[in-house]
Amino acid sequence: MADALKQLVRPGEPPTPSYVLDLPALEEQVGGFRRALDCHWPNAILSYSFKTNSLPWLLSFMHRRGVWAEVVSDSEYELALAVGFSPDRIVFNGPVKGRDRLRQALLYGAVINLDSKREVRWAAELAAEEPDRVLRAGLRVNWDLDARCPGENTLAGASSRFGFNAESGELSQAITTLESAGVQVTGLHMHRNSCTQSLEVFRAAAAVAAEVITSHQLRLDWIDIGGGFFNSPGGSPTFGQYVSAIREELDGTIDVEQTRLIVEPGGSLIAVAVEFHAQVIDVKKIGGQRFVITDASRTDIDPQFRREKDFGLRLETASTESVPEQVICGFTCMENDRLTVLKDAPLLCEGDRIIFERVGAYTMSYQSSFIEFPPAVFVRQGESLEQVRRKGTAEDCLRGNIWSESA
Ligand SMILES: Cc1ncc(COP(=O)(O)O)c(C=O)c1O
Numbered sequence: 001m002a003d004a005l006k007q008l009v010r011p012g013e014p015p016t017p018s019y020v021l022d023l024p025a026l027e028e029q030v031g032g033f034r035r036a037l038d039c040h041w042p043n044a045i046l047s048y049s050f051k052t053n054s055l056p057w058l059l060s061f062m063h064r065r066g067v068w069a070e071v072v073s074d075s076e077y078e079l080a081l082a083v084g085f086s087p088d089r090i091v092f093n094g095p096v097k098g099r100d101r102l103r104q105a106l107l108y109g110a111v112i113n114l115d116s117k118r119e120v121r122w123a124a125e126l127a128a129e130e131p132d133r134v135l136r137a138g139l140r141v142n143w144d145l146d147a148r149c150p151g152e153n154t155l156a157g158a159s160s161r162f163g164f165n166a167e168s169g170e171l172s173q174a175i176t177t178l179e180s181a182g183v184q185v186t187g188l189h190m191h192r193n194s195c196t197q198s199l200e201v202f203r204a205a206a207a208v209a210a211e212v213i214t215s216h217q218l219r220l221d222w223i224d225i226g227g228g229f230f231n232s233p234g235g236s237p238t239f240g241q242y243v244s245a246i247r248e249e250l251d252g253t254i255d256v257e258q259t260r261l262i263v264e265p266g267g268s269l270i271a272v273a274v275e276f277h278a279q280v281i282d283v284k285k286i287g288g289q290r291f292v293i294t295d296a297s298r299t300d301i302d303p304q305f306r307r308e309k310d311f312g313l314r315l316e317t318a319s320t321e322s323v324p325e326q327v328i329c330g331f332t333c334m335e336n337d338r339l340t341v342l343k344d345a346p347l348l349c350e351g352d353r354i355i356f357e358r359v360g361a362y363t364m365s366y367q368s369s370f371i372e373f374p375p376a377v378f379v380r381q382g383e384s385l386e387q388v389r390r391k392g393t394a395e396d397c398l399r400g401n402i403w404s405e406s407a
Helices: 002-008 023-040 056-064 074-083 099-108 117-129 170-181 199-216 239-250 394-398
Strands: 018-022 045-049 068-071 090-092 111-114 135-142 183-189 222-226 260-263 274-286 289-294 312-316 322-329 338-346 353-357 376-381 384-389
Touching: 018 023, 023 045, 023 056, 023 239, 023 260, 023 376, 056 068, 056 074, 056 384, 068 074, 074 090, 074 099, 090 099, 099 111, 099 117, 099 135, 111 117, 111 183, 111 222, 117 135, 117 170, 117 183, 135 170, 135 199, 170 183, 170 199, 183 199, 199 222, 199 239, 239 260, 312 338
Parallel strands: 018 376, 045 068, 045 260, 068 090, 090 111, 111 135, 135 183, 183 222, 222 260, 289 322
Antiparallel strands: 018 274, 274 289, 274 353, 312 353, 322 338, 376 384
């Protein structure tokens, strides 16, 4: 089998379909964010949003680089521990924390941002049971992005459901419940997704945090500004611009020596570093159109079917002829599994390679087993390629399932 693969694959090229993670590009993004923090907010915490891409090799890379884990479920928390993150280097967010995990994380000193009333209740109960322990927790703040930055809300006009809202009184209530139970409120979590990832969104998040700190007279260990940063090398805003804008908004309210900034980027660290390699399986001419069938699917590179023909791609073909239009299609049986339409591009033929760029975020973590099992993953460093995940198999699919033949 290995010999067969070698024959199909040119040196330095992985078999298709597969993801290729470029190590220098990843190092550049992680190093770039780290340098921005060191410059504008020393002692800040760079954490990585597991949900964006939880490939174990990647999580272990982040761990080795001193990046913390940002997790939003018990399952992700357990994964972080399994990869080797110590509990005090885990940022535990999200509305679905389980009671046992939350209690454990509180006792172990994880950075925890509470997101629901039951979590507040559980933290207060633990404080009553453990009066000699110092318990610290942060709160996710629900704030109005539409009002502060018109046009930036990804759900235009609709309120976010995350965190505790100040206007309704729920934020004050949560603070009072925690403090009266003896839990110190030591952090605020401000994350919002936005349409353009502009500096203004982060300024607004920091401004809301400053208002909450002042109105509730909080002394914070951390302000978690969330993720949602822009991700293109050479573009703007840069990581440095983000961190300095956040700091400007908060400088008069907090002491940066006392209060650590937490960032939890996902896409901006991993999106650009990953490519998807596919090849042309067949070309069909139907009704005046040219359909190029590939061994990729939208489920691999755009599982939410959200992107509008904005895939960066490279073609590897010997063809010199250009054709006005080619519809690039996936292998699945869904008619809408169409990846992009190429205009005035080289004529593609069976065996040609198509490389989709910047597909590291929210792809593998949506991991589909629809019709094909998940593809292999390679890590590239210069000319060398190391396989870090093999293609899924029927055995993987059966693992963990329980059934009896007689049922
Ligand atoms: C709470 C939280 N933190 C971090 C992230 C990571 O965001 P991004 O991948 O845009 O950096 C998200 C994504 O939605 C999130 O909900």
